[in-house]
């Protein structure tokens with residue numbers, strides 16, 4: 323019975339994948355604490371914003387955030403600011419480094435989670451889910467509060 327044999331194999335593979343996913347859930351995400359997550363409030367005409375937070379790596383080894391997502395935006399990227407000929411510019415980065423036993427600040431003018439293609443205006447006090455993906459594939463979703471943030475948005 324080749325067919326049923328294949329089927330059994332597939333089911334076994336599924337079981338392994340589910341087990342692997344569960345293992346990931348106990349991975350880096352559990353060693354990282356997120357404090358004070360917030361998102362910059364923007365008027366309806368503005369379709370980009372950024373999320374900021376304090377990210378504490380409680381593990382004894384370095385970790386990386388390799389991606390982010392949110393249901394309020396069509397595209398989410400990891401960004402940093404840098405000086406470029408006397409001008410501050412934003413640049414996409416492949417990951418955010420989390421040194422062991424340290425807190426990394428995502429803040430205006432520095433590292434941030436960039437959100438493009440906003441689906442609606444963001445009013446102060448609203449809550450926005452932001453999901454971070456770590457280098458082992460584990461994820462952590464935080465509830466960021468929409469806040470008015472001083473200063474201009476940097477353009478790309």
Ligand SMILES: [Cu+2]
Nearest residue numbers: 401412413436
């Ligand atoms: Cu940016």
